[in-house]
Amino acid sequence: YDTILPLYEHALTVLESTLGAQHPNVAVQANTLATFYEECGQLDRALAFREKALSIQENALAPRDPAMIVTLQQLASLYEKVGKRTEAEQMLARMRAAAPGQR
8 A cells, every 4th residue: 555655646646737626537536545545444534535526526527427426425435434424414415316216
């Protein structure tokens, strides 16, 4: 993990500088970092990157875009892990509204 993390972070920096901080590909990389940190047990860092990804997606994608729906679900799960049940329920409600039939 120690050798991979700097590469992921560098990729995010490059994407932000070349595409702009609000580009959907920046959100993809932020989600990748969030997953990495979550797997390492660094949930606060994972949460920060997942929230960043959602913020970008909210500005760059349509409300029912599948990528944003996935991020909402991942964020709900992460909020649940850190004990933020209210926030988790809010993300799940948004996910259900965006993707009827999802639970």
